[in-house]
Amino acid sequence: MTQLFLFNVFNGLIIGAFYALMALGLSLILNLSGVINFAHGGFLAVGGYLAYTLMPFIGFWGALAVAPLLTALIGLLVEFVLIRRLYGRDPLYSLLLTFGLAFILEDGTRYIWGAATVPFDIPDWMTTALSDQFFFLTGYRLFMVLLVFAAVAALFLLLNKTRLGLRIRAGSGDLETVSALGVNVRVLRNLNFGLGIYMAGLAGVLAAGMLGLQPTIGSALIMPSFIAIIVGGLGSLPGTLLGGLLIGVASGVVTVFFPSASEAVIYVMMGVVLLVRPRGLLGEEGRVQ
Amino acid sequence: MNILEVDSLQTYYGKSHILHGISFHVGEGEIVTLLGRNGAGKTTTLRSLMGLTRAREGSVRLFGADTTAWPPYRIAAAGVGYVPEGRRIFANLTVEENLKVPLERPGPWTPDRVYELFPRLRERRFNKGRQLSGGEQEMLAIARSLMLNPRFLLLDEPSQGLAPMIVQEVFNVIVGMRAQGISVLLVEQNVRAAVAIADRACVLDDGRMVFEGAAAEFAADEARVRALAGASAERWEAA
Ligand SMILES: Nc1ncnc2c1ncn2[C@@H]1O[C@H](COP(=O)(O)OP(=O)(O)OP(=O)(O)O)[C@@H](O)[C@H]1O
């Protein structure tokens, strides 16, 4: 029983780490540019497939390093060509655009790599369990959680210690004033979009190693990631992180006692948070809308 | 040479016509104060100069270049510091972080130098913007604009909501800017304090320039103050 419980908590933590990684990217883009990026899951799939294609040439570690960067590059391009045209307009436009983009990315990956799940080879030593008692704790799963936490830590360092990060945080509250202080906000939004997509790409490579790859790999993650943002509080990145981990672990725990409710619990949590604390767990006052 | 030359500027918010062809200038090393009652178009004028609300007609020349259609970041990068109405401090950033947001043009102003000017800010450098008092926020807004090492400073109602002693401190700093060769365009409701430090005064009414001349001349003409500066005339009397 303890084993089963731990197994599911750990599973929840992994899923939660993915939600958090996705949701942080979504949050960055939403906070600075006001765009709800429905195509985020599509970029995740692109990251995974790029790694899959690159792996025969540069190995797992090379692919892990390069594929998210390439995904981010595609993100920069997409922002430059399409998304930036819709800034300042009714949010409905960008919503429709990214919604369409999500289909394009999904069908594009299906066209190039096929609809069937393709296997994704990770180094052998990573696939074995670390101990008999904790059979679920493979090297890869542990590595994945650690890497996600490292990536999140690096993101928070960037946001708090670099000029780019400070400008992103400042611009999320008041972009106009940032521009009046001499910062090219077109470039700022472009880089910020790329940063968000980088995290989707990274999540894609890691998810591929655990689940294998198929074109719809991102769609299952996108709704919970939005919910993570709402639970954590709109506008708060620490909140987004907390929200992602919380709903991941909650669905893991519920799986132990009531497996069929493991998805519903996410929505129930959102409902409870919205009733008790409408601005989300760490949301700022006055940003409820 | 004039730092700023504004010619027949017309600015709209959507369909509402706000500035009806205003013209004025700011000379090198001058403090010019822009006065006018609530809603006269002072903030709109500064926004047009900064490229935040682009003028539909007329022209803005800064440091000799036509900047009418430039985006705000380019205007700032040319050396224009902007202290917006209401300060608009980045509330979720600390004082120190606020100072790192602007583009840093080369020049004498560094965070250390700014902390010497405003010791209060040094004491509060790890506090978030939202934890500052109104006076501290005003100091931070000025300090933030100085990080750009501006040649020209636009200030929108720096005295708003401040205690008289703090107003005096802020205005002393503005006079100090002029001494360092920074030209200043000062929008104010506090007419008495503004004309006391300004070289020249401009008065806007309903989007039109109705007075431009020496600050002392304007200060002497109390009837004019009463007629044109509207709400600020009451402060004039109260002060
Ligand atoms: N974003 C906007 N959209 C439409 N109209 C606006 C907008 N901002 C200001 N106005 C209008 O433009 C006119 C000039 O406003 P502005 O803010 O420039 O005046 P002001 O002289 O700065 O006044 P105050 O002393 O109150 O700050 C006012 O009638 C105001 O209602």
Ligand SMILES: [Mg+2]
């Ligand atoms: Mg104003």
